[in-house]
Amino acid sequence: MMTAKTIVVFRKELRDAFRDRSTIFSVLVLPLVVYPAMFIGMGLLIGQQRQDEERRTVRVAVSGPRDQGLLDLLRNDPKIAIVEPAEPRRLLESGEIHAALEFQPVRADKRLALSLLYDQANRSSVVAKERVAKLIDARRHRLVAERVMAKGLDTLMLAPLTAEYKNVASARKMGGFVMGMILPYMIVLLICVGAVHTAIDITAGEKERRTIETLLVSDISRKEIVVGKLLATVTIGMITAAMGLVSLGLTAVSGISILSARQSAPISLSFSPGAMAFSYLTLIPTAILLSSAMLLIGSFARSVREGNAYASYFMMAIIMLAMVSITPMEPSPGLFLVPVLNTALCQKELLMGIVNWGHIGPAVLTTGLLAALAFVFAVAFFQREEVLFRS
Amino acid sequence: MIATILAPTAGTAAVAGHDVRTEPESVRASIGFLTGDTGLYDRMTARETLRYFGELYGMDDDAIGRRIDQLSGQFGMADFADRRVGTMSTGMKQKVSLARTVLHDPPVLILDEPTTGLDIVTTRTIVRFIRQCRDQGKCILFSTHIMHEAETLCDRLAFMVRGRITENGTVAEIKGRHGGGDLEEIFVGLMGGDHDDR
Numbered sequence: 001m002m003t004a005k006t007i008v009v010f011r012k013e014l015r016d017a018f019r020d021r022s023t024i025f026s027v028l029v030l031p032l033v034v035y036p037a038m039f040i041g042m043g044l045l046i047g048q049q050r051q052d053e054e055r056r057t058v059r060v061a062v063s064g065p066r067d068q069g070l071l072d073l074l075r076n077d078p079k080i081a082i083v084e085p086a087e088p089r090r091l092l093e094s095g096e097i098h099a100a101l102e103f104q105p106v107r108a109d110k111r112l113a114l115s116l117l118y119d120q121a122n123r124s125s126v127v128a129k130e131r132v133a134k135l136i137d138a139r140r141h142r143l144v145a146e147r148v149m150a151k152g153l154d155t156l157m158l159a160p161l162t163a164e165y166k167n168v169a170s171a172r173k174m175g176g177f178v179m180g181m182i183l184p185y186m187i188v189l190l191i192c193v194g195a196v197h198t199a200i201d202i203t204a205g206e207k208e209r210r211t212i213e214t215l216l217v218s219d220i221s222r223k224e225i226v227v228g229k230l231l232a233t234v235t236i237g238m239i240t241a242a243m244g245l246v247s248l249g250l251t252a253v254s255g256i257s258i259l260s261a262r263q264s265a266p267i268s269l270s271f272s273p274g275a276m277a278f279s280y281l282t283l284i285p286t287a288i289l290l291s292s293a294m295l296l297i298g299s300f301a302r303s304v305r306e307g308n309a310y311a312s313y314f315m316m317a318i319i320m321l322a323m324v325s326i327t328p329m330e331p332s333p334g335l336f337l338v339p340v341l342n343t344a345l346c347q348k349e350l351l352m353g354i355v356n357w358g359h360i361g362p363a364v365l366t367t368g369l370l371a372a373l374a375f376v377f378a379v380a381f382f383q384r385e386e387v388l389f390r391s
Numbered sequence: 392m393i394a395t396i397l398a399p400t401a402g403t404a405a406v407a408g409h410d411v412r413t414e415p416e417s418v419r420a421s422i423g424f425l426t427g428d429t430g431l432y433d434r435m436t437a438r439e440t441l442r443y444f445g446e447l448y449g450m451d452d453d454a455i456g457r458r459i460d461q462l463s464g465q466f467g468m469a470d471f472a473d474r475r476v477g478t479m480s481t482g483m484k485q486k487v488s489l490a491r492t493v494l495h496d497p498p499v500l501i502l503d504e505p506t507t508g509l510d511i512v513t514t515r516t517i518v519r520f521i522r523q524c525r526d527q528g529k530c531i532l533f534s535t536h537i538m539h540e541a542e543t544l545c546d547r548l549a550f551m552v553r554g555r556i557t558e559n560g561t562v563a564e565i566k567g568r569h570g571g572g573d574l575e576e577i578f579v580g581l582m583g584g585d586h587d588d589r
Contacts, residue, residue: 008446012435019434210430214491217394217424218447219416385397 002227005220009228010235017198017236026193027236031243035186036251043257057081058128059096061088064103067112069142073135074101080131092117098128112143176352179252181326184347186248187241187283188322188340194240195291196311199233203298204307212388222382226295230375233291234284241283245276279350282360285367286343290318292374299381299388336362339370393532394424394501407498407530420448423492426503433477437468437487440476441494448495455494462490466516482513489517493524500524500531506540518544538574550578557581 017023059081060074074080085091088100104113116136118129145155169177206212215225251257294311301307318340325344336342342363349356381387392399393406395415403412407421431440438459445455463469466486471479476487489505502521506514521544525531535541541548542562550558550565558565558581562574569577 005447005449008443012443015439016432016434209433210428211432213396213424213426214429214431214444215447216396217419217422217429218444219420219449219495220447221416 003224006224006228006231009220009225010231013198013202013229013232014235017201017232020197020201022197023236026197027240028243030193031190031240032247035190035244036247036257039248039251039257040254047256053123053127055079056124056127058098058124058131059083060128060132061085061091061097061100062103063088063100064114065105066103067114067139070114070135070139073139074132077131077135080128089117092119092125095119095122095125098122098125099132101132173352175253179249180348180351181328183245183248183252183351184325184344185322187244187347188286188344189319190240190244191237191283191287192290192294192315192318195233195237195287196294196308196315198236199229199291199294200298200301200304200307200311202229202232203295204301204304205298207388208303216388223379226375226379226382230288230291230295230378233295234287237287237291238280238283241287242280245280275350275353278355279347282346282350282364283343285364285371286340289339289367289371289374292371292378296374296378296381299378331359333358333362337366339367343367393418394422395419420495421497421499423495423497423500425488425492425501425505427507429488429492431476431484431487431491434475436475437463437472437479437483437490440487441490444491445494450495458494458496459490462494465520466490482509485509485513485517489520493520498529500529500533502531503534504536505533506535506537538578542574548574550581552582 018027057079061083062071062074063084071082074082083097085097088097088102091097092100098118100117102115102117104115106112114136116129116132119125141158144158148155148158167174206215216222293314297310297314298307301310321338321340322344324335324341325348331345335345336359342359346360346363349359393404393411395411395418399412403410405411406418409417409421411418432443435443441459441462442455445458450458459472463472466489468483468486468490471483474483476484479487485505492500492502500521505521506517509517518540521531521533525544525546533541533544545562547561548559548565549556558568558577560568565574565577566572569580
């Protein structure tokens with residue numbers, strides 16, 4: 001299958017592709033610049049918003065026969081401004097104040113009753129509610145302690161149980177976990193994005209530019225042509241994936257992107273080159289499958305335009321499949337038989353340092369089989385004149 | 392079909408002794424094929440294009456290099472040999488295409504209107520080269536609408552009207568059968584008259 005002429009076609013397609021500006025964009029600019037910038041931008045934005053929220057002073061209206069203890073707590077909080085307007089509910093709805101605390105008359109059983117009005121649809125109001133709720137809790141504990149002490153009892157009896165929650169995942173595993181959330185999905189997407197342009201360009205593009213006949217009358221078999229073109233497409237898809245792995249990995253460790261914005265535990269990425277290479281190699285069957293499928297689409301299409309349209313529908317399906325991997329779940333064995341998704345799930349495990357052959361085996365096998373099938377179809381398509389000369 | 396791009400629905404043909412159905416590879420290796428549909432890759436230079444096709448024809452590096460130099464001299468391509476095809480004029484592209492067609496020195500050439508749309512100088516270069524190939528004893532299937540080219544280049548002529556060969560022979564034979572005169576007039580006569588409405 002791999003002949004000298006296959007290599008000739010492979011080398012030519014690769015060189016040709018890299019002279020095309022759109023290939024450079026999807027192989028280098030997209031994974032090395034656009035995606036990291038996007039993730040970092042989103043991370044910074046969210047971080048900024050969270051900081052703003054913390055700094056913001058919220059306005060809380062108070063009404064009714066107030067409890068002095070709670071009022072003092074509210075007054076001592078520098079980020080709470082107490083106001084006493086006439087119509088707190090109306091102001092709350094219009095967003096001029098963020099919460100309204102209504103004290104009820106103290107009951108006969110000496111219970112303190114109050115209601116806190118807030119607007120769940122308004123972020124500042126939710127922040128106000130959380131702050132006031134914390135102070136209400138503090139006040140409750142204070143009251144309980146006072147009553148317990150008034151009875152001459154030890155306040156220690158109020159804490160019969162203490163519990164601590166400890167995350168035992170190592171920084172390395174946490175790193176894998178953080179990366180594993182979105183990285184496998186991104187990598188599958190990048191293989192597609194990298195391969196699609198070349199795949200369509202060297203099939204439908206050849207038809208459109210009328211170079212296909214020149215190639216077909218040369219002394220090379222159709223199968224050699226398809227293998228050469230497939231190799232070039234797979235290579236470009238895999239280069240894009242490598243760029244994505246490195247740049248998004250670095251983006252994740254940088255700690256400023258959305259990829260790690262929510263993590264409080266320390267994370268680190270310390271992959272051995274061997275583990276990295278292994279995880280990269282497990283992508284190859286998927287790259288072959290996606291490339292063959294896209295060559296198939298390109299050989300079927302009459303023009304590059306038509307090819308890109310079909311390819312975008314195909315990519316949408318692939319993206320949906322890969323997206324399932326983002327959901328936090330314990331994947332059932334059946335999922336490792338679903339192409340594309342199985343690769344994303346295996347990547348997820350490998351990133352966390354888990355090598356499960358019961359998962360990798362079926363994944364590689366099913367993907368490999370489908371890849372072979374797509375390849376056979378692509379070769380068959382290339383033999384059919386009604387498909388090749390439809391334009 | 393002769394170039395094995397399409398498979399015949401029935402029957403077969405032999406090119407340089409090779410059957411188009413059973414030995415398509417040998418047939419392709421023996422043919423140089425040039426039509427309006429055999430385009431070139433825009434992002435490759437003339438030299439890269441010729442080297443690529445030379446490698447596909449299984450030629451070795453040295454042979455390809457020598458042949459490129461030779462053809463480049465013959466067609467006056469030296470000035471643009473390292474220019475990308477996409478930036479070339481129609482005439483330059485046609486020279487590169489013809490060089491691509493004869494690169495592997497095939498015994499059979501199929502040339503479909505190789506001079507259409509070209510300037511006079513380029514046309515003369517190409518016609519001169521085709522005559523050389525003929526004199527070297529290559530078998531050339533040359534299709535054209537330019538009767539003057541047909542008359543000066545071809546040993547044997549066939550007129551094709553609506554997909555059928557209606558006349559076939561040497562220039563002298565054909566002229567003899569139709570009472571002499573101009574080939575164009577004979578052809579128009581065979582078509583059934585000089586009206587544009589068909």
